[in-house]
Amino acid sequence: MNMHGSGRDAAGSATAAPTVPCLAxxxxxxxxxxxxxxxxxxxxxxxxxxxxxxxxxxxxxxxxxxxxxxxxxxxxxxxxxxxxxxxxxxxxxxxxxxxxxxxxxxxxxxxxxxxxxxxxxxxxxxxxxxxxxxxxxxxxxxxxxxxxxxxxxxxxxxxxxxxxxxADHRVPKASEPDTITRLTGRFSLVEGRVLGVGETRSTLYLNFGYRWRDDFTVTISASSREEFAAAGLDVAALEGAAIRVRGIVQTRDGPLIKVSHPAQIERLDKDGMRR
CATH class of the missing domain: 2.40.50.90 (OB fold (Dihydrolipoamide Acetyltransferase, E2P))
Known part of the structure; x- marks a missing residue:
C-alpha cells in the first residue's frame, strides 16, 4: 500500500502517509x-x-x-x-x-x-x-x-x-522507532505510552523511550501550552498516558512528530484509566 500524502497541508508540512490522531x-x-x-x-x-x-x-x-x-x-x-x-x-x-x-x-x-x-x-x-x-x-x-x-x-x-x-496499514507503536523512521516525510499515526515529559525554554517533549537519540519523540512548542490547555489537553499530565498522535514523521536523533494543534493528540486511556 502506498499511504503517502502530498504533505502540503495548510501549515506547510512536508509529504505524508497515514498515521495518527486526535485531540483528547x-x-x-x-x-x-x-x-x-x-x-x-x-x-x-x-x-x-x-x-x-x-x-x-x-x-x-x-x-x-x-x-x-x-x-x-x-x-x-x-x-x-x-x-x-x-x-x-x-x-x-x-x-x-x-x-x-x-x-x-x-x-x-x-x-x-x-x-x-x-x-x-x-x-x-x-x-x-x-x-x-x-x-x-x-x-x-x-x-x-x-x-x-x-x-x-x-x-x-x-x-x-x-x-x-x-486496508493494509498497521498503525506503528512508539516502541518501534525503526518502523516509524521508514515513514519519514509521510503522514502517520503512532500509538504508545508517554514515559516522560521534558521541557526546555522553547519546547515540550513527550518521550516514549530512554534512548533519546534513537527513540520516538513528540515535540510541542512551549508557547502552545495555554492553547492546548484551553482545548482540554494538559501536556504535563500526559506522563504515563497512552496516546495516539498524528502528523508528519521527521527524523532528528530518532523519529519524531511535531505537534502544533491539540487535535493531533488523542488520549487512549479514557478518564485517566491506564491500559
Missing part, C-alpha cells in the same frame, strides 16, 4: 451541532461560526493526487486539514460545481487557497466523503476541535473498517 478522547464524543446551516452544508456550526468571507460558487476539478482542486484558469484550492493517503494513479475528477469558503485569507506557499469545499447541489462537505472512504487522513492545522470532530470520527471508522488506504 472528548473529540469523538462531540456531536455535530444541530441547526439550519448544519443541515444545509453537513458542516458543524463551529466550522463557520467566525467566518468573515462568504461562500464562493466555483467550478472545480479534483481532487488530484495531491488533494488539490483546480479551476479553468489553473488556480488551486484545497480542503483545510486533509492529507491524501494514496497518491497512486488517482486522476483528478471531472469539473463540478462547488462552494468554497476561504478560511486562510491568503494563498499558501504553493499558491493554493485553503478552506471548506461543499457540493453546490446537496451542500455535503467533500472532506467527510474523502475521509470516510479512506482516500484522505486528517491533519489538524486550521480547523477548531469541534469542526474536526466529525472528520476524526469518520477517519476512525474508515481505519477500523480497512477502507481505502487503510
Amino acid at each position: 478522547a472528548v473529540l469523538f464524543l462531540l456531536a455535530v451541532p444541530a441547526g439550519a446551516e448544519v443541515a444545509e452544508t453537513s458542516l458543524p456550526a463551529a466550522c463557520t461560526a467566525n467566518r468573515v468571507a462568504p461562500f464562493e460558487d466555483r467550478r472545480l476539478a479534483g481532487p488530484d493526487m495531491r488533494g488539490d482542486f483546480t479551476d479553468a484558469q489553473g488556480h488551486l484550492f484545497a480542503q483545510a486539514d486533509l492529507v491524501p493517503l494514496d497518491t497512486t494513479a488517482q486522476p483528478a475528477m471531472p469539473a463540478r460545481d462547488l462552494r468554497f469558503h476561504d478560511i486562510a485569507g491568503r494563498p499558501d506557499r504553493w499558491n493554493r487557497r485553503t478552506g471548506l469545499l461543499l457540493d453546490a447541489g446537496d451542500g455535503s462537505w467533500l472532506a467527510l466523503d474523502e475521509v470516510a472512504s479512506g482516500r484522505a487522513g486528517v491533519l489538524p492545522a486550521r480547523l477548531s476541535p469541534a469542526c474536526l470532530a466529525p472528520l476524526l470520527a469518520a477517519e476512525e471508522t474508515a481505519r477500523r473498517a480497512g477502507r481505502g488506504a487503510w
